Amino acid sequence: EGPHVNSTGELPLDAFKLDRISGSYWRGDERNPMLSRIYGFAFETKAELDDFLHKRQLAMERDHRKLGEELDLFIQDPEVGVGLPLWMPNGTVIREELEKWAKEEEFKAGYLRVATPAITRAELYYRSGHLPYYAESMYPPMVLDDNEQYYLRPMNCPHHHKIYSARIRSYRDLPLRLAEYGNVFRYEKHGSLAGLLRVRAMCMNDAHIYCTPDQVESEFVAVMEMYRKYYDHLRLGNFRVRLSLHDPNSDKFVANEELWNKSEDMVRQVLKNLNISYDEEKGEAAFYGPKVDIQVKNLLGREETVSTCQLDFVMPERFDLTYIDKDGTPKRPYIVHRAPLSTHERIISFLIEFYGGAFPTWMAPVQVMIVPVNPALLDFAMSLKNDLRNQLFRIEVDDSSETFNKKIRDAVVKKIPNIWVVGEREKANNTVTWRRYAVKDQITIPIPQAIEVLKKLREKRIMDNFSDVPLPLD
Incomplete structure (x- = not known):
């Protein structure tokens, strides 16, 4: 894209970086010799190069095609x-x-x-002027009803x-x-x-x-x-x-x-x-x-x-x-x-x-993942899930045979905004320990209050996927 230089010797050594190589046939003909194509980055300063490489790495990690596959979107x-x-x-x-x-x-x-x-008859788009001028961006017509043309x-x-x-x-x-x-x-x-x-x-x-x-x-x-x-x-x-x-x-x-x-x-x-x-x-x-x-x-x-x-x-x-x-x-x-x-x-x-694939509670495919600390608490977790689903919340329980720590990691990898941990103490006190995706600290609160907080997150469409947004506990 430029600007161009006469020689690579003109490039600042600390602002230049090779990226990758690939093969390409001369003039695109497989009968010709294979050439090596070398890709690299060059900037005026090291700071600009470092900034670009950081943004590039972030863009690769957050590519919506990659995350769409990983998060099953x-x-x-x-x-x-x-x-x-x-x-x-x-x-x-x-x-x-x-x-x-x-x-x-x-x-x-x-x-x-x-x-x-x-779908509609071609006449509608001739009237609007989209035909014939927009025809290349339209799907070809379907010929129906005595040779009438219909378009998507x-x-x-x-x-x-x-x-x-x-x-x-x-x-x-x-x-x-x-x-x-x-x-x-x-x-x-x-x-x-x-x-x-x-x-x-x-x-x-x-x-x-x-x-x-x-x-x-x-x-x-x-x-x-x-x-x-x-x-x-x-x-x-x-x-x-x-x-x-x-x-x-x-x-x-x-x-x-x-x-x-x-x-x-x-x-x-x-x-x-x-x-x-x-x-x-x-x-x-x-x-x-x-x-x-x-x-x-x-x-x-x-x-x-x-x-x-x-x-x-x-x-x-x-x-x-x-x-x-x-x-x-x-x-x-x-x-x-x-x-x-x-x-x-x-x-x-x-x-x-x-x-980065981490959506707020109101928009998240799974709003809360309930994680029981042992199999004995599964019935309690399922009862809580059923109660919340009846209130139209998207709730899942991790009832897998994985370890507790693995269950937590899985929920984090799936970027679920809220993890509710239930153990013997939580069951006895009718509470949950609440861990948020965007926040390191966790809190333990009564279940009725937790449900009211969830309702506020949903109804007010709070952007709780950002760490500077607190839970509406009041």
């Missing part, structure tokens, strides 16, 4: 197809907890839930627009916020697929807000506040906001310079009013309007787009979307496209790596 199977992840029970718990949280927040914010099919949907937007247009809308109905966790399918190139980060089948935290021009700013503000609430709560603090604008010299964007400038100024003003720092990048907008991209850095510092929020002035025209205004005349709404929690696949890939 998801798999990919060649018979199913590349880029088509299968969610295991543990991974499905994380998906469902995120989805439950999003649905609660959206309900409080006035969203209405809808459900739409994952690559996005939910056109279906939601159809729901809006199915009824006559008044200005009193707006803003109308339609939300759906929708499954979408995109034919990503084989070489670009990467674990959960880039896949061909995904489930999106999608919603579309139909509003009057006067409501655009307040709706966009509310959406950006929702983004900030999610990311602050999840501690995804290492992100950058990018305002993606159109390029007037490109034919990629709908030709309406007046509306482009007006829409971009609207979004720019919202970000300024919220005191959100941002960078502008020309040519990165959606073809139908400006967007705000949330750029998150991975452990190596490489930037990825985790989610986006878009302002659309084109689709209302293409789908002939209107509302009856106060003066009795039909007007075009604006549309805000938003997906703050991205797709399950992308957001969970980030969370796995940022948390």
